[in-house]
Amino acid sequence: MKLGALGLPTYRTFSLEDLEDATNNFDTTAFMGEGSQGQMYRGRLRDGTFVAIRCLKMKKSHSTQSFMHHVELISKLRYRHLASALGHCFECYLDDSSVSRIFLIFEYIPNGTLRSWISEGHAARSLTWPQRISAAIGIVKGIQFLHTGIVPGVYSNNLKITDVLMDQNLVAKISSYNLPLLAESAGKVGHRTSALTKDSSNSSRVNYEDKFDVYDFGVILLEMILGRPSKSSNEVQLLKNQLQAVVTTDDETRRSIADPAVQTSCSNQSLKTMMEICVRCLLMDPAERPSVEDVLWNLQFAAQVLDACRGDSRSSSPNDSPSQPAHLHVAFH
Structure with missing residues (x-):
């Protein structure tokens, strides 16, 4: 039922x-x-459907059968907040029928990156505060x-803000994930090795592997709040410290460091x-980071208090046009 609701063709x-x-x-x-x-290509199928085609050149010689467990996993990547998989194609060498290239076909997301x-310089189509909360919730659900x-x-998954695409309804979709097949085609294992934890042992990685994606989401959320990108991990920590310093101060101080494009449309409690x-x-420390479920709960709470502040019974929708003037009525005390 979920797959049918997505309106996607059968894998x-x-x-x-x-x-x-x-x-x-x-x-x-x-x-x-x-x-x-x-390599990524944009294509149009005979039925008119636009698709994104990822071409992987295989480093080692394998039969198509050895990739079937990968394909089974990829076929399940169909969800509202993912760039969903539509199918695959094997290209084989003529002499031994081993796989030379694998093509992965995904739905094409037309509206650019989050x-x-x-970001600064895109004021003409900047997302409103409720749209940013909606996009953040979508990313975490993905x-x-x-x-x-x-x-x-x-x-x-080594998620970056440029890996989050916006569809025609401004629904956020993650377009890049850590598929074992992608790592195998590159001849390496695609795990993050940055300074997220001093203990890089296997046991630590198993215990905290979900927290690597939580950190990456934090970097994305930081840009969504401030409206400007972080150029290095050091800058991320400096900006994090800046947020931490203003969280316990007054509403006006918190609002002053937020993206100017949303300063007048975010309620004090939702921003906090x-x-x-x-x-x-x-x-x-990965152990101190919240779980994905905890992050989602907090984002949904931010959406609820914003709705309460707006005095509007409907949930904030990503379908509102960002070019329209904000219709939020926020009372400042």
């Missing part, structure tokens, strides 16, 4: 001819970029699905709640 195997047809033989005009997770909707919605769970959970997500 299927594509032929190479399907993909060549969709991309005009992988023409340069269809090329979207290349990163650690392969960063393009909140992380929660990666952790618990499929077996085995997908952790250590968002700042508090952001600070906790960015704690250096």
Whole structure:
């Protein structure tokens, strides 16, 4: 029922001819970029559906059968807050039928990255405060699905704000996750090794693997609150300390450091709640960071107190046009 509600076609195997047809033989005009997770192409299927196609060149020789457990996992990546998987395609060598390239086909998300909707210089289409809370809730629900919605769970996703895409209804969707197949194609294991914890032992990683994604979400939330990107891990900690210092001060001081685009539309309690959970997500000791469920609860509370402040019975919706003037009535005391 959940899959049907997404309006997605059934996951299927594509032929190479399907993909060549969709991309005009992988023409340069269809090329979207290349990163650690392969080359990305934009295509249009014969039924008119736009898709994003990830091309992975395999480093080692394997049969198609050896990849089927990977494909089974990928086929389950279908959720409202993920760029959902639509299918795959194997390209094989003629001599031994081993896999030379794997193509992963995902839904195409047309509205750009979350960063393009909140950062400085994009005031013409800056998300309102309720839309930012809605996007944050969507990201955390996406992380929660990666952790618990499929077996085995997908952790250590190294999430960045540019990995969060906005669809035509401004619903946030995570477009990059730590699939074992992606790491295998690169000939390495894609785990985060930054200074999130001094203890990098296997037992520590097993115990705290969900907290790596919590930290990454904290970095994204920091930018959503302040409206400007952090250029390094040191800058993240400096800004986290700045938030921590103002959380317990007065409402006016907290509001003064928020993104100017939302300073007049965020209620005092919702802003304080968002700042508090952001600070906790960015704690250096993974054991002290909140769980994904705790983060989600706090974000939903921030949405509820905002609605109460607005005196509006309806929930804040991501479908409001960001170009429209804010219609929030916030009482300042």
